[in-house]
Amino acid sequence: MNSFEDFRGQSAHLEQLRNDFAQGQNVHAYLFSGPRGTGKKSVARLCAMTAMCRGEHKPCGVCGPCRRMAAGTHPDLHEIVPEKGKQSISVDVVRGVIEEVGVQSFEGGVKALLCQQAEKMTPQAQNCLLKTLEEAPQGTVFFLITDQPGALLPTIVSRCRTVRFHPLDFEAAKARLMALGETEQNAAVKARMSEGCVGQALEIDAAKMELRRQVTQDVFSVRNAADIMPVLGQYKDDKEKQKQTLDILETALRDMMLAKSAGRTLERGMYAPQAEDYAALVPLSGCIALSAAVLKAKKMCASNVAFASALEMILLKVSEEYARWPW
């Protein structure tokens, strides 16, 4: 189980939350907002654990309620999650969980209701929840968790205390990932790939990292027009790979532009060596031009232009930039 300390740097209010819950001074509804992977759900569980803890230094982690919370088996923790395969949270789901919460606390203490991806609640579901928030049942605390607070009804937001969560800066994210057992090299790559959202970094698997290396190798190997066709052939059919290809290139170019404007070289090992070569040979203007081509390609794909045409346009630009700045 995590501790509040593990999320240092992701929210300015962790200490306050811990104290409020330990002393029973918490409000009854919280809105945790921030990008995916910044610790919102884990911190909500920690708050609930703190409220339910029977130990002295809450959360003690060893008392019965703490252990049941850590194992996810505490009967007074209720969760609203989108149903499998469904894009929204229906009013029936919300009503069902609220009825559950309405009954007496199993352990005689605080009850917690955690709603993940709260933005997925339909307007009816939100209105149903709103009624409950307005007449909050005694001893119940609500956590609404979202990366899109704008999708919630203003009436809901105004009933909650909003706590914002943020990505970590690069060094802090890297250190956290190393503390979680990543090698230094992988921690650095994942910290960059996730832009400091540690939870997202933990989802990055070897296949994703390999695709990133592969894409940057393929694209930045195109030194002249004759190199284009073989690369196009490799990206023909796989729709998911096509989408990721453009995202990977967008990120790679952003990193190149950041490095160049700071007078640095592209960090070793983040992308294929061919990408490092491109960044070393082509000036900032060439990175900007290529970045514009990638954005244009994204727009083309969004309006149903064939991926091959979009990629070809990018590859042509790569070869042109190499030609313009002879190595």
Ligand SMILES: [Zn+2]
């Ligand atoms: Zn405890």
